[in-house]
Amino acid sequence: MSRRDLTALLDFRSVATEARFRPDPEHLRGVASVLRHLESCVALDAEFIDAIFQAVVTGLYRLDALPRDHPFWENTNRRPTFAKLPEFAEAVLRYDPSDQHACWMLAAADVVNGANAFGLEAWRRLHQLGALEAAWPINAALHLWLQTGKDQLTLLSELLNPCGLQLDTRNILERLSGDPQLSGWARRVIRCCPVRVDPAWLRWNDGTVRKIAAAIAAEKAFGDLPVLADALEEAGCEKDVILAHCRAGVEHRRGCWVVDWLLGKE
Numbered sequence: 001m002s003r004r005d006l007t008a009l010l011d012f013r014s015v016a017t018e019a020r021f022r023p024d025p026e027h028l029r030g031v032a033s034v035l036r037h038l039e040s041c042v043a044l045d046a047e048f049i050d051a052i053f054q055a056v057v058t059g060l061y062r063l064d065a066l067p068r069d070h071p072f073w074e075n076t077n078r079r080p081t082f083a084k085l086p087e088f089a090e091a092v093l094r095y096d097p098s099d100q101h102a103c104w105m106l107a108a109a110d111v112v113n114g115a116n117a118f119g120l121e122a123w124r125r126l127h128q129l130g131a132l133e134a135a136w137p138i139n140a141a142l143h144l145w146l147q148t149g150k151d152q153l154t155l156l157s158e159l160l161n162p163c164g165l166q167l168d169t170r171n172i173l174e175r176l177s178g179d180p181q182l183s184g185w186a187r188r189v190i191r192c193c194p195v196r197v198d199p200a201w202l203r204w205n206d207g208t209v210r211k212i213a214a215a216i217a218a219e220k221a222f223g224d225l226p227v228l229a230d231a232l233e234e235a236g237c238e239k240d241v242i243l244a245h246c247r248a249g250v251e252h253r254r255g256c257w258v259v260d261w262l263l264g265k266e
Helices: 025-039 046-065 082-095 100-113 120-128 135-148 153-160 166-176 180-192 199-219 222-234 240-247 257-262
Strands: none
Touching (some): 046 082, 046 135, 100 120, 120 135, 120 153, 135 153, 135 180, 153 180, 166 240, 166 257, 222 257, 240 257
8 A cells, every 4th residue: 555545544444334333434534644744754764654554554454354242342442443553463463473564553553653662662573573674663763753852762772783783774874864954863873873894804905995985985986886895795795785785876975874884984
């Protein structure tokens, strides 16, 4: 489902036979409004917004499909609502800890509600399943900071560092370098996620890697990044996130995190 297509939510087709157990259309319009507001945050990755939309809409449909005599509905109005999604997700995960969509329901609830944890428990669960991408908690934490001013860098770094996502973090945050406000936040995240350059790379062939990086920086010759990638590979670098970034052919108008990292300029 496209993040701009909320038809499945606004035209919700409930399986409940009794109207009193179907989602309230007014509630669904409210949820759609909140999601539209999230979409307006241009600092967030489009794919992240898509995933949040999908988690909310599909989550409501999964909740609606739950028979109304199921124990989950006890002491409730038996209507699917956004507020019930976290509890429903937890119930699903108790039965099937590998359900990645249930993890996303948990994360979406935190992100949409502006919770201080920004989906942290969900991101940890996804990491345990081997399915976490650094972009997701970074976008969630960025959204929280933009909406509330709460800078949860300690929690974010306590997730990213043990997961070994420091280099992926730099890759993701490079796109924020052109915005004075966002670049400051990005630099703070990077400082909380230190990662050491392998000194063997810098020693190789009389410092060739550093020399190429310095020349690229001085001349802004970012078209030579594939040459840097070749040198790094010959020096023993096997990290795909570095090599692929240098060979991606994307435009680097404001610099390159790999060059800055190799030169110690972060």
